[in-house]
Amino acid sequence: MTTAAAEPGSPGPVRRARGEQTRQLILETALRLFRERGYAETTMRVIAKEAGVAVGNAYYYFDSKEHLIQGFYDRNQNEHRLATTALLADEKDFAARLRGVMHAGIDVNEPYHSFAATFFKTAAEPSSPLSPFSRESSPARDASIAIFRDVLEGSTAKLDPELRKELPELLWLGWMGVILFWVYDKSPGQRRTRRLIDGAVPLIDRLVSLSRLRVLRPALRQILTLIDSVRRDD
């Protein structure tokens, strides 16, 4: 079909753009079918057919349904990053940055709430490559932790230096807790999740400032030691 003379592995820009378009088409079709028919019930064959591409072509872009979900995670991650770029460039207050990033994350995920509720049981299985803690999810996870690192590093927050090193990952863990709450949240428009964010952010902000108090030093050390000991994979 294409007349580009590019070598395999170094496609020309036109072909690359078209490839990206096909990839997006397959991903969007898959997500629609997952929502409509359920994740377990939707096969790669059906996805290819609905997207109007050959099955082999679909497999060229995504090795399996799991890879489609990883593609979904990556895309959401990009959207989350884009939705917070302006805020993170302009705002210096830690709490305002954190609040903005969390609400933007919920905004980005909102269209997928009903899908998330049914899909959750697949991702939640401990051995699933789709778990947010899996090796396979590490690119999306690292990208998400990087946003929280930005929240902290671009802010004027003053805090204990050892806590500073750990905080981005702790914030990400807290964010996973918010996402878990959101998946379970049946209130209209998931407003309980919005309330959780609005209530948790000033609290986190306060605790971060308190980390410099001498009276809290032992408790803080204890928290950091606990994190370290639990993280050890043995």
Add this chain to the structure above:
Amino acid sequence: MTTAAAEPGSPGPVRRARGEQTRQLILETALRLFRERGYAETTMRVIAKEAGVAVGNAYYYFDSKEHLIQGFYDRNQNEHRLATTALLADEKDFAARLRGVMHAGIDVNEPYHSFAATFFKTAAEPSSPLSPFSRESSPARDASIAIFRDVLEGSTAKLDPELRKELPELLWLGWMGVILFWVYDKSPGQRRTRRLIDGAVPLIDRLVSLSRLRVLRPALRQILTLIDSVRRDD
């Protein structure tokens, strides 16, 4: 079969004992089959057959597979209570009570670790009646919260009076976090979970004592307000 002349609804002690035995037999058979063949794949018909009872009889004791799991929760709850009775009667130190209760809870659940990992996806689905947060799970949940109330009330711990009211439920929530960690824990003998408990208990103990510090009063109020606002079901 039985010659007891008891009215329906008020069986004699012999018949009640035999009923309890049959109930236990069905429950244990079901748990074994769930472990061996998986939860989704095991039908009530197969359970009845393996237990050597009529299908109608199995349904007499358990309306559905979900009820079997609720029966499993209730039984684990009882075992957890029994395993901690002596400790809670003798020990007065808050941290020692909490540590003992958490380790005993893991001991009781240990034989079901591999089952828990595969079963988790069913219980984790937000709409599932088997979720620990569901209305259907409230007897087992209330029994578990009662253990943590005992941990606190029978101890010599001194803490902020408002925190005292909320702490049993907070400890239970923390316990759900430990169970979640345990489900995911692939270390030999789940020793990471044991480490988590050993590290978290002194930390909780310290934070509980710190709750009386004036400098932390505003943060504590903020935590209690947040819990309250998030709990509101609207």
